[in-house]
Amino acid sequence: MAQPTVGILHPGSMGAAVAACAAANAADVLWCEAGRSPASAARAEQAGLTPVPTLPQLLDRSDIVISLCPPAAAEALARDVAAARFDRVYVEANAISPARAQRIAALLAPDTTVVDGGVVGSPPVRGKTPSLYLSGPVPATESIEALFAGTAVRTVVLGREVGKASALKLSYASFQKTSRVLVALAVGMAREHGVDQELIEVAARRTDSYLSEPGYIAKTASRAWRWGPELDEAADALEAAGLPPEMLRAAASTLARWNDAKDAQELTLTDALDRLAQP
Template sequence: MDQQTVGILHPGSMGAPVAACAATNAAAVLWCPVGRSPASIARAQRFGLEPVTTLHELLDRADTVISLCPPAAAEDLARDVAVHGFADGVYVDANAINAERTERIVRLLPHTRAVVDAGVVGSPPIGGKTPTLYLSGPAAGTEPVEELFAGTAVRTKVLGSEVGQASALKLAYASFQKTSRVLVALSIGLARAHGVDQELIDIASRRTDSYLAEPEYIAKTAARAWRWGPELEEAADMLAAAGLPPEMLRAAAATLARWDDAKDNGALSLTDALTRLAQP
């Protein structure tokens, strides 16, 4: 098969390194800087992505388009792609969105060769990290994506032909991983307010695989809250659709909202994060 030209929409901290991995097997990986922040531009340059002047040019040239953006933007972004026209290519929705939203995106793009439901589980493929890109949907879409990432730091696994399976797996995993981090912040914050936080950490450190033994991660959670909160809202929607109670995830998302102003703040300390958490 001829090498694919790939378009990456909104290359963020996950999207840019994932796109760079795709470049291993692609003829080119394109992105559009219009309306993007200086940080996004610098990131795309760092990972060697090729800029194009308009979204229309990206869609006209790309065989495969990968959407990796904040959950709330996923549907509008797919709508923009539909308006500009994207026919005969593969659209990969790798956002942390619920299955119902993924199905709506499929309906927005009736002229594509295939829409692939995808979900990234793991850290960005930097410094030896090897996330897995789970895929579901028609083989006409999943097979080209597997070829793109063959032999790279991004592993792929096809779950089945049903759109929504990858989204469900991603959000099921995110529900535990992200909510447990929120509970750590609340537990450490409560213990610290009474001067017993180190004792709590000591207790947790005697147990295996306890997030409570990793309080340093609270600041990282705060910096990522702007992304994690919407993911948990998506997961809560899926719980409700399955007849399961969504309240715990919605509460975790509301807790994360207290850190919205800490977006991507890599200099945030544990003390700063806990202080913000205690001040709505």
């Protein structure tokens, strides 16, 4: 079978790294320059991706399109793809609720074969090996497995039902990301009373607790602009399942206090806690 041409929407930190892995088994990996930032262009160049000027050109040349964008943009992006009547494989790999994944699949039907995807783990760089969970039609999921065979992206097929991969992604994210928010609040409260070091010493006796990793608070702050919308999606999924969504909505609201720290690489623990207390 000939190697496919792949389109990535869009080369953020995760998208560019995943696309670079796909390049090992693809004829070419394309990205669309229209409307993208200089930072996106730099990531795409570093990943060895091929630029195309417009979305219709990317869709016309691609056998597989992978959507990896902020959750709030996923549906609008799918509408643009649907308007172009893309008729090959579309991997909806964003951190969105199962219901939204199903809406996107319906939006793209009947022209497009939709595979639901969910990435669990960090971008596949510097030895990191995230898992890409997949659910959808068998021939299409097999093509995605082949695309990432032998790369740092591990693929796991969960079945044929669109929504399963999104459900697993958000189930994990709801625990992992909310736990990090709770750590920030706990350390922030302890610092206010001058007992933050003592709290960290207590937590150090429980090495399986996120509370023993206060240094991660700064990373949480720099990623809050992405994590907050993920937790809102997870809250929607909880509500749809008849489960209480309030805890995740509160965590998303807390993360919003850090929205101006987007991708800040030099943020310290002190800076992050200061921004949390005085947004």
